[in-house]
Amino acid sequence: MPRYASAVENFFTLRTVSWKGDRVVLIDQTKLPNRFVFTEIRSPEEMASAIKKMVVRGAPAIGVAAAMGVALAALRSSAKSKQELLNDMEKAALLLKSTRPTAVNLFWGIDRIMKKVYSAKVESTDEIKSITVSEVKKMEEEDVKVNRRLGKIGNALINPGDTVLTQCNAGALATVSYGTALGVIRAAVEEGKVVKVIVPETRPQLQGSRLTAFELRKDGIECRIIPDTAVGYVMQNGYVDKVIVGADRVTRDGFVFNKIGTYQIAVLARKHGIPFYVAAPHSSVDMEHDNEQVIIEERSPDEVVRIRGRRIAASGVPVLNPAFDRTPPELIDGIITDVGLIEKPVELNLRKYFGGKDRS
Numbered sequence: 001m002p003r004y005a006s007a008v009e010n011f012f013t014l015r016t017v018s019w020k021g022d023r024v025v026l027i028d029q030t031k032l033p034n035r036f037v038f039t040e041i042r043s044p045e046e047m048a049s050a051i052k053k054m055v056v057r058g059a060p061a062i063g064v065a066a067a068m069g070v071a072l073a074a075l076r077s078s079a080k081s082k083q084e085l086l087n088d089m090e091k092a093a094l095l096l097k098s099t100r101p102t103a104v105n106l107f108w109g110i111d112r113i114m115k116k117v118y119s120a121k122v123e124s125t126d127e128i129k130s131i132t133v134s135e136v137k138k139m140e141e142e143d144v145k146v147n148r149r150l151g152k153i154g155n156a157l158i159n160p161g162d163t164v165l166t167q168c169n170a171g172a173l174a175t176v177s178y179g180t181a182l183g184v185i186r187a188a189v190e191e192g193k194v195v196k197v198i199v200p201e202t203r204p205q206l207q208g209s210r211l212t213a214f215e216l217r218k219d220g221i222e223c224r225i226i227p228d229t230a231v232g233y234v235m236q237n238g239y240v241d242k243v244i245v246g247a248d249r250v251t252r253d254g255f256v257f258n259k260i261g262t263y264q265i266a267v268l269a270r271k272h273g274i275p276f277y278v279a280a281p282h283s284s285v286d287m288e289h290d291n292e293q294v295i296i297e298e299r300s301p302d303e304v305v306r307i308r309g310r311r312i313a314a315s316g317v318p319v320l321n322p323a324f325d326r327t328p329p330e331l332i333d334g335i336i337t338d339v340g341l342i343e344k345p346v347e348l349n350l351r352k353y354f355g356g357k358d359r360s
């Protein structure tokens with residue numbers, strides 16, 4: 001994977017994932033915040049590895065990146081017939097779907113591209129390749145528009161001077177651009193509101209202190225990092241006006257799957273009477289599954305017991321390292337989506353906006 005360094009622009013417009021001719025360019029998030037480096041992805045295998053290693057991460061970003069991985073398979077294919085080409089794309093789709101199980105956007109992105117080619121009334125492999133590439137470019141542009149729309153809708157909930165606590169990184173780095181939870185903050189800032197952000201560091205991968213704080217600082221938005229263990233403290237002492245987090249999946253029964261730690265933040269927010277909002281684009285809404293059907297990714301114990309390769313925990317002790325948790329609908333004051341604010345009770349109101357099944 002070729003890499004190149006660059007000066008950081010602002011995160012109001014910067015693209016985390018972009019299609020460039022016959023390859024995909026990603027910001028390598030494993031190197032942040034110390035190095036700002038782009039990496040080029042040229043095959044579905046490279047894309048699968050980038051998603052697994054969290055070079056690219058965040059639900060909407062991996063949705064678009066995975067679809068682009070399928071498009072790379074199409075472009076690299078030497079298939080002579082439509083069927084052979086579809087087989088090559090299906091193989092890539094299967095590989096990419098096996099990378100991370102929780103964020104529904106990954107499956108949404110891959111299914112969307114496959115649906116597009118199956119429904120295309122063309123036979124030539126060149127035409128299918130070009131349809132595939134146009135669709136992923138469209139997905140990239142749509143993601144930016146969706147986040148801006150979501151940001152505007154969420155902005156209505158923000159009062160000037162608010163301090164918002166978030167979790168993990170639901171920012172530009174978790175999407176193609178602009179962000180979801182941080183998109184709401186950006187929309188408020190663009191309207192001239194002063195907003196401060198409290199950023200839990202988000203152990204063990206530190207997406208809060210490494211990525212969210214980096215983005216906000218680059219954009220001149222005031223923020224403070226706290227240890228994850230200080231969430232109760234900041235709420236009890238009146239530092240937090242609102243919580244806004246992202247989502248990896250919202251199930252049809254109104255449960256929100258998001259970065260580990262989100263559930264305990266929601267419980268504490270309720271205890272202290274602080275509104276708890278989720279920001280999620282339509283691609284994160286899964287009207288086909290209930291919460292018990294979702295697989296929560298478990299990651300390597302090394303993420304917990306080692307820092308930069310060095311062991312920091314007692315040896316020989318087993319580790320549980322779930323990457324996500326589920327927050328029940330009764331703790332959620334609203335879900336900010338690109339099609340509107342889903343108010344309480346979210347499990348009932350979700351249906352009004354997203355119907356029974358379809359998530360395309």
Ligand code: MRU
Pocket residue numbers: 057058059060103167168169170171174175179180181207245246247248258259260323
């Ligand atoms: O494991 P990650 O870093 O991919 O997890 C990301 C999150 O949990 C985000 O909060 C979520 O994807 C929403 S991003 C807009």
